[in-house]
Amino acid sequence: xxxxxxxxxxxxxxxxxxxxxxxxxxxxxxxxxxxxxxxxxxxxxxxxxxxxxxxxxxxxxxxxxxxxxxxxxxxxxxxxxxxxxxxxxxxxxxxxxxxxxxxxxxxxxxx
Amino acid sequence: xxxxxxxxxxxxxxxxxxxxxxxxxxxxxxxxxxxxxxxxxxxxxxxxxxxxxxxxxxxxxxxxxxxxxxxxxxxxxxxxxxxxxxxxxxxxxxxxxxxxxxxxxxxxxxx
Numbered sequence: 001x002x003x004x005x006x007x008x009x010x011x012x013x014x015x016x017x018x019x020x021x022x023x024x025x026x027x028x029x030x031x032x033x034x035x036x037x038x039x040x041x042x043x044x045x046x047x048x049x050x051x052x053x054x055x056x057x058x059x060x061x062x063x064x065x066x067x068x069x070x071x072x073x074x075x076x077x078x079x080x081x082x083x084x085x086x087x088x089x090x091x092x093x094x095x096x097x098x099x100x101x102x103x104x105x106x107x108x109x110x111x
Numbered sequence: 112x113x114x115x116x117x118x119x120x121x122x123x124x125x126x127x128x129x130x131x132x133x134x135x136x137x138x139x140x141x142x143x144x145x146x147x148x149x150x151x152x153x154x155x156x157x158x159x160x161x162x163x164x165x166x167x168x169x170x171x172x173x174x175x176x177x178x179x180x181x182x183x184x185x186x187x188x189x190x191x192x193x194x195x196x197x198x199x200x201x202x203x204x205x206x207x208x209x210x211x212x213x214x215x216x217x218x219x220x221x222x
Contacts, residue, residue, distance in 0.1 A: 002153065033210060043199065043212040056208040090153050098203065100210060102153025
């Protein structure tokens, strides 16, 4: 158990819909990373927050947005979903040492 | 263009064999991490290498950071079925707080 909690574990939805993925980091970790993992793209960095502020951005689509709340949990919002958005979405938190602790992921299927 | 390249992409070997997988880049990094990901789970950190030429051992796994800090290798001695998984290398981009992963080597150890 990494200490990082992601919900939901599985989500099936239709094209055009909007979903929210939630992540609770390990106790004491201020930094949260979001990644997308698909078979053909590997583990792609989306965005990182540190103590409520956006710190770094990857190839995150404009249809996607994220935020980190005062209690340090984070949410990734995916809108106008397309078939190609089907993937595993991982959240990771990190202490100052730099090790990433990953959650178990949220598997999104868009039909 | 991928910041990190990993080879081979897939590897299937018999239990007891030795193997080496590689992580390469044209960029220099201050540190490099190796993670292992099992199906349905998030990646788990195996090791962080920091110094050029550094060698670290973790039981049957030996990690080496290249002298120029552009590449790394992971050698597994007497592979076991429990070693099966996706091996990912990762680096932190120096100008940003992104942690970027390579595409991974998918290892299958057959009993």
